[in-house]
Amino acid sequence: MRLAALGIALILAVAAAPQASLPDIEDEVMCVECGTVLSVSNSPVAQQERQFIREQIVAGRNKEQIKAALVDEYGDEVIASPKTPWLWLVPVVVAIAAAIGIGFAIRRWRGRTPPEEPELPPPLSAEDARRLDAELSR
């Protein structure tokens, strides 16, 4: 009974452990020489990194262990995350500022007062109105 319980626990533990795979890891890892994510690179160093990951998978390592081993070999930059965490703010701030500027400009453009209508001529006198009617009735 105890043996069966132990076996079930072992099976559950194995099932719970995340199974490492190359596609799962290579989009979280950089090609250290090309500056792109490993999954989109086919350079010689990228091929070496893939080979290294495959060897680690065969050795039974999980994803986190493999990423740690990659850092040991290639340094921190192999992990696909910015070295300076705040750097992503630069394009965001610039884009927001640009959007505000453009929005401000559009608002001003739309808010312009329309050009004043030309002044109407003074109304016709009674004599002129009578003559105009006479002319039109011909």
Next chain:
Amino acid sequence: MRVFWPVTVAAAMLVGLLAYGVVSKGTDTSLDDAVAKGKRPQAPVAALPTLGADGDASLADHKGKVVVLNFWASWCEPCREEVPLLQKTHQTISAKGGIVLGVDTQDASNKAAAFLQGLNATFPSLRDRDRDYGRRFGVNAYPETFLIDRKGRIAAVRRLPVTQEWLDQHLPKLLAEQA
């Protein structure tokens, strides 16, 4: 006119962002410029792990010698082609107070060790796993080689694979200098 300035500022900011992106990826040529003018800037030093052995070592450990400092990687095909010449140079200058010191960069250590072994290379190498050390020399491709004089200063820079002609042009003069 009211629209002009906000649009201009927005466009200028976008251009600024593009310029920042281009400049931040630029290459530092100050070292090359200095050496081209005949100056000898002090070579950066750092304690780095020794390839294939325990412990750290540094360029500073070889002060008093002429050092052929070569940045390489096992995945770099031109590096493979120049190793025989580097090994021959190492053997030639060892008796004259010189040494070839490799810096294996962004490379798997087992692949790097096998690379040297396969080419019968016996010169020592350090490991610059994240290219931090190489960046201090402006290294952005492989292989690149620097000749370090007996006082630890950079006397010549080669941003391409080394040739016998280039070594012959610089090494005899450096080896003849006093520490």
